[in-house]
Amino acid sequence: MARNKVFGSFAEAVADIPDGATIAFGGFAGPGTPYNLTKALLEQGAKRLTCIANTTGGAHQPRMPDIGMLVENGQVAKVICAFTAATRPTDQLPFTPYYERGEVAAELVPQGTLAERLRAAGAGIPAFYTPTAVGTELAEGRETRIINGREYLLEYALPCDVAFIRAWRADTAGNLQFRLAQRNFCPLMATAAKLVVVEVEEEILPAGSLDPDHIHTPGIFVQRMVKIPPAPEGLWTVRRQERAR
Amino acid sequence: MARNKVFGSFAEAVADIPDGATIAFGGFAGPGTPYNLTKALLEQGAKRLTCIANTTGGAHQPRMPDIGMLVENGQVAKVICAFTAATRPTDQLPFTPYYERGEVAAELVPQGTLAERLRAAGAGIPAFYTPTAVGTELAEGRETRIINGREYLLEYALPCDVAFIRAWRADTAGNLQFRLAQRNFCPLMATAAKLVVVEVEEEILPAGSLDPDHIHTPGIFVQRMVKIPPAPEGLWTVRRQERAR
Amino acid sequence: MSSTTETKGWDRQQMADRLANEFQDGWIVNLGVGIPTLCSNTDIGDRDIIYHAENGVIGYGPVLPAGQEDLHLVNAGGQNVSLKPGAAIVHHADSFGIIRGGRIDVTVMGAYEVSAGGDFANWKLAGQLGGGIGGAMDLAACAQRVFIILEHTTRKGESRLLPRCTLPVTARGVVTLVATNLGLFAPNGGGFTVKELAPGVSFEEAQAKTAAPLTAG
Amino acid sequence: MSSTTETKGWDRQQMADRLANEFQDGWIVNLGVGIPTLCSNTDIGDRDIIYHAENGVIGYGPVLPAGQEDLHLVNAGGQNVSLKPGAAIVHHADSFGIIRGGRIDVTVMGAYEVSAGGDFANWKLAGQLGGGIGGAMDLAACAQRVFIILEHTTRKGESRLLPRCTLPVTARGVVTLVATNLGLFAPNGGGFTVKELAPGVSFEEAQAKTAAPLTAG
Numbered sequence: 026m027a028r029n030k031v032f033g034s035f036a037e038a039v040a041d042i043p044d045g046a047t048i049a050f051g052g053f054a055g056p057g058t059p060y061n062l063t064k065a066l067l068e069q070g071a072k073r074l075t076c077i078a079n080t081t082g083g084a085h086q087p088r089m090p091d092i093g094m095l096v097e098n099g100q101v102a103k104v105i106c107a108f109t110a111a112t113r114p115t116d117q118l119p120f121t122p123y124y125e126r127g128e129v130a131a132e133l134v135p136q137g138t139l140a141e142r143l144r145a146a147g148a149g150i151p152a153f154y155t156p157t158a159v160g161t162e163l164a165e166g167r168e169t170r171i172i173n174g175r176e177y178l179l180e181y182a183l184p185c186d187v188a189f190i191r192a193w194r195a196d197t198a199g200n201l202q203f204r205l206a207q208r209n210f211c212p213l214m215a216t217a218a219k220l221v222v223v224e225v226e227e228e229i230l231p232a233g234s235l236d237p238d239h240i241h242t243p244g245i246f247v248q249r250m251v252k253i254p255p256a257p258e259g260l261w262t263v264r265r266q267e268r269a270r
Numbered sequence: 271m272a273r274n275k276v277f278g279s280f281a282e283a284v285a286d287i288p289d290g291a292t293i294a295f296g297g298f299a300g301p302g303t304p305y306n307l308t309k310a311l312l313e314q315g316a317k318r319l320t321c322i323a324n325t326t327g328g329a330h331q332p333r334m335p336d337i338g339m340l341v342e343n344g345q346v347a348k349v350i351c352a353f354t355a356a357t358r359p360t361d362q363l364p365f366t367p368y369y370e371r372g373e374v375a376a377e378l379v380p381q382g383t384l385a386e387r388l389r390a391a392g393a394g395i396p397a398f399y400t401p402t403a404v405g406t407e408l409a410e411g412r413e414t415r416i417i418n419g420r421e422y423l424l425e426y427a428l429p430c431d432v433a434f435i436r437a438w439r440a441d442t443a444g445n446l447q448f449r450l451a452q453r454n455f456c457p458l459m460a461t462a463a464k465l466v467v468v469e470v471e472e473e474i475l476p477a478g479s480l481d482p483d484h485i486h487t488p489g490i491f492v493q494r495m496v497k498i499p500p501a502p503e504g505l506w507t508v509r510r511q512e513r514a515r
Numbered sequence: 516m517s518s519t520t521e522t523k524g525w526d527r528q529q530m531a532d533r534l535a536n537e538f539q540d541g542w543i544v545n546l547g548v549g550i551p552t553l554c555s556n557t558d559i560g561d562r563d564i565i566y567h568a569e570n571g572v573i574g575y576g577p578v579l580p581a582g583q584e585d586l587h588l589v590n591a592g593g594q595n596v597s598l599k600p601g602a603a604i605v606h607h608a609d610s611f612g613i614i615r616g617g618r619i620d621v622t623v624m625g626a627y628e629v630s631a632g633g634d635f636a637n638w639k640l641a642g643q644l645g646g647g648i649g650g651a652m653d654l655a656a657c658a659q660r661v662f663i664i665l666e667h668t669t670r671k672g673e674s675r676l677l678p679r680c681t682l683p684v685t686a687r688g689v690v691t692l693v694a695t696n697l698g699l700f701a702p703n704g705g706g707f708t709v710k711e712l713a714p715g716v717s718f719e720e721a722q723a724k725t726a727a728p729l730t731a732g
Numbered sequence: 733m734s735s736t737t738e739t740k741g742w743d744r745q746q747m748a749d750r751l752a753n754e755f756q757d758g759w760i761v762n763l764g765v766g767i768p769t770l771c772s773n774t775d776i777g778d779r780d781i782i783y784h785a786e787n788g789v790i791g792y793g794p795v796l797p798a799g800q801e802d803l804h805l806v807n808a809g810g811q812n813v814s815l816k817p818g819a820a821i822v823h824h825a826d827s828f829g830i831i832r833g834g835r836i837d838v839t840v841m842g843a844y845e846v847s848a849g850g851d852f853a854n855w856k857l858a859g860q861l862g863g864g865i866g867g868a869m870d871l872a873a874c875a876q877r878v879f880i881i882l883e884h885t886t887r888k889g890e891s892r893l894l895p896r897c898t899l900p901v902t903a904r905g906v907v908t909l910v911a912t913n914l915g916l917f918a919p920n921g922g923g924f925t926v927k928e929l930a931p932g933v934s935f936e937e938a939q940a941k942t943a944a945p946l947t948a949g
Binding site for chain 1: 386390393394395396397398399400401415417418420422426447448449450453481482483484486
Binding site for chain 4: 272443482
């Protein structure tokens with residue numbers, strides 16, 4: 026009996042996410058970002074979350090559901106990401122003042138180290154060495170090791186309870202395809218999490234519809250999928266959303 | 271000026287492989303194995319090679335060009351692989367007596383560790399921890415570490431000078447697609463080697479012919495490709511070769 | 516079960532059948548070379564089992580007859596298998612990421628020896644230089660369960676179920692279930708618990724052929 | 733060069749053009765957010781350059797005008813770019829594998845400060861809690877070359893080319909070439925070597941605006 030992985034609504038797909046969960050959010054500069062699942066989580070209200078993502082979002086207008094909104098909604102205890110502040114002094118992330126006031130904790134991680142720590146968690150590698158961040162403030166007081174004459178920093182795997190990701194196509198077995206820059210962190214987070222919830226852009230196809238050679242995330246990693254309905258119920262990218270209005 | 275990566279013959283593609291090179295050979299139980307490049311290397315004659323592969327080959331008839339033949343030809347100083355002997359006492363690998371007489375060195379590595387060491391070399395990770403082989407003879411005297419209450423073994427990246435792999439389809443930019451079980455170690459070896467030489471089953475297509483979302487090895491890793499000609503010049507799998515006779 | 520027999524004990528397919536019947540709906544299963552591959556022949560009803568092979572094939576099906584093979588598609592034993600709907604292919608590092616990441620519900624392997632403590636040995640014979648590890652150490656260390664299929668005794672009649680392994684081990688303390696031609700056994704630290712005896716095999720005969728104490732299950 | 737100007741010094745595009753003209757045929761190039769992305773506008777003849785972005789896009793081309801964008805395709809700055817023939821997509825871990833593996837021939841980044849020793853700072857402002865690292869530390873530590881583009885001085889007129897960085901560094905000793913509005917400079921340990929001065933900029937003026945000793949190239 027193949028399990029049913031297709032859920033009818035985002036609310037249903039996130040209903041049992043508990044307080045205190047560690048959740049990874051896919052996406053990079055738009056593509057792959059799980060706007061719909063994030064919106065459902067805002068409504069669901071789970072608290073004391075640890076959120077893992079490239080960024081907390083919200084630097085640009087119009088805003089889409091993001092970690093910054095979860096922070097504003099009092100749902101976040103900690104973020105782990107590659108940006109806790111914007112690099113341009115004139116920008117400000119909504120998250121930043123909460124961090125500066127000590128209301129939310131943050132762990133700032135170089136983007137490649139973040140990706141590799143997620144990949145390591147999914148691949149049963151508990152720790153690895155990387156040249157990134159050696160000699161910087163981020164390496165102060167931390168364990169390093171000289172290997173073949175170069176200094177490397179020890180980094181640990183970053184497992185998650187839940188991953189929210191967005192895919193282009195899927196089949197009922199949970200196999201996923203991402204389109205172009207949508208792939209980014211999504212396949213890594215899918216391997217690192219115990220519960221993987223996916224918002225899918227196209228119709229979810231019968232198992233066997235996707236070429237086995239061209240699957241980016243095998244179905245064994247995926248537990249829940251929701252087809253994104255057309256706007257106004259479903260959220261697409263910022264620009265698509267604008268067009269749909 | 272895009273470089274020309276398409277070579278006219280296997281001999282030309284392996285002509286400058288020097289004595290003492292470390293060469294990784296793709297393939298697992300047939301698919302992905304670079305029979306034609308191996309045959310060309312037998313004819314080219316480079317010596318004191320270190321050969322990395324899942325196995326040295328030659329356990330079954332009819333034999334195809336393999337590392338065992340390079341050993342018989344006096345070209346190999348060392349092998350690094352997951353089998354230095356067959357697991358069934360009644361089988362014998364051609365390599366094994368050379369190893370037992372001390373004429374060739376060997377490093378026996380669990381298959382997953384072999385794959386991960388190659389992946390690490392390609393990804394700029396100099397070392398990592400793994401649970402595999404802890405408590406076995408292979409871990410004796412080696413560095414281990416307790417992480418979150420479990421013991422792990424330290425393993426180092428395995429970079430190569432050259433990788434010989436076999437692909438299904440390719441474009442002139444060097445982008446590769448593998449078909450089904452042909453993928454195995456090939457994409458990892460392509461990232462771990464300085465010089466990647468590919469035998470390609472189908473016609474090599476103009477750059478842009480392959481869907482960017484469905485490329486298993488990006489062209490930036492590939493330097494040389496040779497289209498496999500029809501038999502008798504080109505070697506396919508054992509069974510195809512038999513059929514072609 | 517795929518066949519019945521008048522002969523005492525189980526044949527190779529029956530040993531595989533007995534373990535395959537332990538597979539639960541939804542499990543991801545890795546089958547080792549040799550007798551374990553026979554598990555995929557077992558009819559276990561409507562249970563949905565995903566077979567994973569070390570070379571990155573996820574969701575393979577039965578071995579295909581000569582002439583119908585796809586030469587690009589092999590399982591870990593090099594047999595030309597089919598794919599089930601929903602199959603996916605990954606490379607070797609991702610495949611062992613699945614293994615080390617604990618996603619394999621059970622690995623079924625052959626072995627030379629199994630110990631009462633759940634150790635097993637399947638990569639190196641006595642006096643051999645080197646050996647053949649393949650993916651066995653990764654699977655043994657990381658799968659959720661390790662099941663072993665082996666003949667109960669050597670050709671000389673010596674027990675392969677032992678208080679301690681005499682050969683170099685593949686992993687320690689990981690085996691939970693062992694099928695032999697005499698029955699189904701579970702290592703219990705001090706010896707083996709008899710979960711089931713094959714037809715015509717008595718407890719006394721099984722004990723006589725086992726170098727570690729048996730306990731009635 | 734894409735444009736000429738009567739104004740003294742280089743504008744943003746000219747700074748980018750000057751560095752882009754250092755790119756060699758066949759290079760794999762990563763461009764940081766901001767001024768560095770302007771390098772992909774530079775006409776450098778028939779040299780074949782492969783632009784790589786942190787999000788795994790290998791082989792992207794110019795930014796597309798509004799209405800022609802593919803919303804699934806962005807560079808590291810979130811701009812909707814095109815793909816060149818031969819492009820390929822990988823995930824973030826493989827993308828940073830390419831970076832850490834030393835496959836990037838040059839990364840061009842913006843910065844707050846560059847030091848005579850080749851250190852640079854671009855992730856954390858003075859007194860700030862946390863910052864924005866993105867992929868800068870991975871790229872800085874692992875690319876074959878690090879080129880920096882920045883305005884020569886702050887809005888207050890203070891030199892951004894310094895004997896030592898005052899802000900937390902992104903990486904140490906990695907910068908080999910710096911383009912500013914005043915010219916092209918190379919850190920040399922004790923100061924900076926002047927490789928080229930922008931039109932209308934004298935050595936004396938450049939020195940007056942630089943907090944480290946300049947040497948004629």
